[in-house]
Amino acid sequence: MSRALQLIPVTGLGEIRRGDDLASLLAGAVELQNGDVVVVTQKVVSKAEGRLVPIDHDDVDARLEIVMSESVRVLRRRGDLVISETRHGFVCANAGVDLSNVDQGWAALLPEDPDRSARRLRDRLRARTAAEVAVIVSDTFGRPWRRGVTDVAIGCAGIAAVLDLRGTPDDRGRTLLATEVCVADEIASAAELVMGKASGVPGAVVRGLDPGWFRPGSVSQEVIRPPAEDMFR
Amino acid sequence: MSRALQLIPVTGLGEIRRGDDLASLLAGAVELQNGDVVVVTQKVVSKAEGRLVPIDHDDVDARLEIVMSESVRVLRRRGDLVISETRHGFVCANAGVDLSNVDQGWAALLPEDPDRSARRLRDRLRARTAAEVAVIVSDTFGRPWRRGVTDVAIGCAGIAAVLDLRGTPDDRGRTLLATEVCVADEIASAAELVMGKASGVPGAVVRGLDPGWFRPGSVSQEVIRPPAEDMFR
Numbered sequence: 001m002s003r004a005l006q007l008i009p010v011t012g013l014g015e016i017r018r019g020d021d022l023a024s025l026l027a028g029a030v031e032l033q034n035g036d037v038v039v040v041t042q043k044v045v046s047k048a049e050g051r052l053v054p055i056d057h058d059d060v061d062a063r064l065e066i067v068m069s070e071s072v073r074v075l076r077r078r079g080d081l082v083i084s085e086t087r088h089g090f091v092c093a094n095a096g097v098d099l100s101n102v103d104q105g106w107a108a109l110l111p112e113d114p115d116r117s118a119r120r121l122r123d124r125l126r127a128r129t130a131a132e133v134a135v136i137v138s139d140t141f142g143r144p145w146r147r148g149v150t151d152v153a154i155g156c157a158g159i160a161a162v163l164d165l166r167g168t169p170d171d172r173g174r175t176l177l178a179t180e181v182c183v184a185d186e187i188a189s190a191a192e193l194v195m196g197k198a199s200g201v202p203g204a205v206v207r208g209l210d211p212g213w214f215r216p217g218s219v220s221q222e223v224i225r226p227p228a229e230d231m232f233r
Numbered sequence: 234m235s236r237a238l239q240l241i242p243v244t245g246l247g248e249i250r251r252g253d254d255l256a257s258l259l260a261g262a263v264e265l266q267n268g269d270v271v272v273v274t275q276k277v278v279s280k281a282e283g284r285l286v287p288i289d290h291d292d293v294d295a296r297l298e299i300v301m302s303e304s305v306r307v308l309r310r311r312g313d314l315v316i317s318e319t320r321h322g323f324v325c326a327n328a329g330v331d332l333s334n335v336d337q338g339w340a341a342l343l344p345e346d347p348d349r350s351a352r353r354l355r356d357r358l359r360a361r362t363a364a365e366v367a368v369i370v371s372d373t374f375g376r377p378w379r380r381g382v383t384d385v386a387i388g389c390a391g392i393a394a395v396l397d398l399r400g401t402p403d404d405r406g407r408t409l410l411a412t413e414v415c416v417a418d419e420i421a422s423a424a425e426l427v428m429g430k431a432s433g434v435p436g437a438v439v440r441g442l443d444p445g446w447f448r449p450g451s452v453s454q455e456v457i458r459p460p461a462e463d464m465f466r
Binding site: 003004005006007008009076078083090091100101102103104140143144145146147148149150151152161162163165168170171172179180181182183185186187189190192193194197200206209222223224225229230231232233 | 380384385422
């Protein structure tokens with residue numbers, strides 16, 4: 001736990017189109033090593049998977065219709081802003097429907113199954129590079145009580161989403177009572193620091209993470225809070 | 234924006250006691266450079282500032298009393314778990330009152346003014362090292378709709394808490410509509426990846442961040458969402 005980490009931006013992928021082989025593009029842009037975690041933004045994954053729908057950017061009603069079709073439940077609404085639960089179980093603004101960094105006339109939707117997107121990308125990266133890497137698909141979410149967005153993980157493969165430290169002794173030798181750390185979200189946030197929102201850097205490599213964190217992993221199974229536990233839905 | 238970052242754990246500070254000079258300890262543990270961001274956990278800041286209160290660890294009522302005395306409003310309660318708003322305006326579990334990694338019989342409270350704690354530590358680090366560094370005080374918070382905790386910033390000095398990208402063009406040259414990124418929280422989360430909850434690493438240095446992000450900064454002014462904006466309080 002006491003070694004330095006590196007966060008390496010991945011650049012030069014060019015514009016991503018439906019059907020593009022993200023694994024080849026990533027493997028060509030950075031020399032991957034065993035134990036690397038490759039973080040890619042939802043935007044490029046959605047583009048490669050063709051998760052784009054036509055939209056008139058000035059038509060607020062059309063945008064709202066897409067947001068509603070991607071939602072299973074609306075939690076709050078204020079003007080154009082809808083806070084809803086997506087079919088995946090994510091609670092976020094506008095069901096993740098995004099108009100930035102896509103061509104005029106199109107909106108990007110979230111991947112259908114971001115864990116599956118991560119698994120597929122990981123399989124292809126391992127096949128192409130022979131490096132044992134993990135993959136996180138990231139997106140940008142707001143928070144109810146804190147201003148500003150941060151990046152979180154919406155899918156992962158090959159790395160724990162939540163690390164369970166219950167039963168681990170603290171530095172006094174007492175057992176930590178209830179500490180489950182969402183390392184996937186922390187990795188996504190770390191990666192955002194070298195990606196930025198406007199700079200066209202669609203990925204990053206996080207190098208040097210604890211080898212003990214590498215296991216199959218799933219955001220949908222580990223991170224999404226079941227309604228029964230939820231105090232704010 | 235497209236350079237690698239380093240996350241360096243800071244170890245060997247020893248046990249922190251009231252009145253300890255954290256700046257000297259940090260400066261002795263790592264060679265600081267211009268542009269470094271020093272992230273320290275709330276726990277060591279609270280200890281150095283003497284923000285500890287005696288408590289019987291097995292007395293649930295006594296613990297609850299301390300939590301309530303640190304809160305201005307309770308949002309939800311379920312069994313032992315209280316989600317409340319602290320005097321600072323943070324919404325978190327148990328008002329940040331923490332029993333882990335402190336001596337038996339004591340609880341650590343949040344610093345009275347974590348931005349001020351960060352400013353003081355930064356002033357002392359600059360005086361001691363002549364390096365232009367920034368400081369973030371981090372703590373570990375849960376999230377309503379996502380399992381697992383992540384580290385966030387509760388105080389900062391010398392670095393933007395929230396980066397305002399509104400007006401910045403996206404990679405199509407269109408203006409990004411509403412993107413304010415809470416880089417202070419992302420930096421705190423990144424630092425946690427080399428600190429861990431049980432490993433006794435109370436700080437980290439983040440090296441290589443965009444020089445444009447360095448300005449006075451304040452979590453309380455930039456990150457805490459005013460009640461008028463809040464849809465979930």
